[in-house]
Amino acid sequence: MTHPISPLSPEHPPARGVAHYLALTERVVLILIAVVLSVLALLLLGAGVLALIDAALKGADAIRTQAIEILDTVLLVMMTMEIVYTVTLSLESHTLVAEPFLVIGAIAAIRRMLVITAESTRLETNPPLFQSTLIELALLGFIVLSMAGAIYILRRSQRAGKALEERLPE
Numbered sequence: 001m002t003h004p005i006s007p008l009s010p011e012h013p014p015a016r017g018v019a020h021y022l023a024l025t026e027r028v029v030l031i032l033i034a035v036v037l038s039v040l041a042l043l044l045l046g047a048g049v050l051a052l053i054d055a056a057l058k059g060a061d062a063i064r065t066q067a068i069e070i071l072d073t074v075l076l077v078m079m080t081m082e083i084v085y086t087v088t089l090s091l092e093s094h095t096l097v098a099e100p101f102l103v104i105g106a107i108a109a110i111r112r113m114l115v116i117t118a119e120s121t122r123l124e125t126n127p128p129l130f131q132s133t134l135i136e137l138a139l140l141g142f143i144v145l146s147m148a149g150a151i152y153i154l155r156r157s158q159r160a161g162k163a164l165e166e167r168l169p170e
Contacts, residue, residue, distance in 0.1 A: 031091065082100060
């Protein structure tokens with residue numbers, strides 16, 4: 001007489017069922033994160049477009065004064081969409097991919113550098129604050145170069161790994 005496999009039998013360990021539900025929960029949470037970030041990016045982009053139109057209607061002076069905020073908003077949208085892309089990659093591959101995070105970090109540092117640079121003209125009258133701003137810019141530059149170097153090394157190691165796989169017999 002054959003007995004059906006019970007959920008507690010050695011052929012069907014309970015951890016496998018729990019892992020399935022945890023993986024399913026992870027997928028649902030990642031999908032919700034991607035949806036929320038996408039909606040946020042659309043709202044931010046809409047606000048940026050409205051600010052640009054408003055500044056354009058007011059003239060060149062308004063464009064100059066609003067340019068920093070508009071640029072900041074657009075770069076924030078870029079970062080947000082890069083995070084959505086990273087979440088999507090994670091959903092598709094079931095692995096954490098490092099390169100998109102490095103790109104997000106580089107975009108964030110560049111975004112901050114642009115905002116600091118644009119605002120630094122107002123800081124020239126305060127030498128200590130201006131000096132600390134220059135130090136921050138130097139550190140951000142170092143971060144961008146480090147991220148670019150890490151991306152380069154990561155891509156190079158991936159190419160080397162693929163070349164090695166092609167040479168190995170199966």
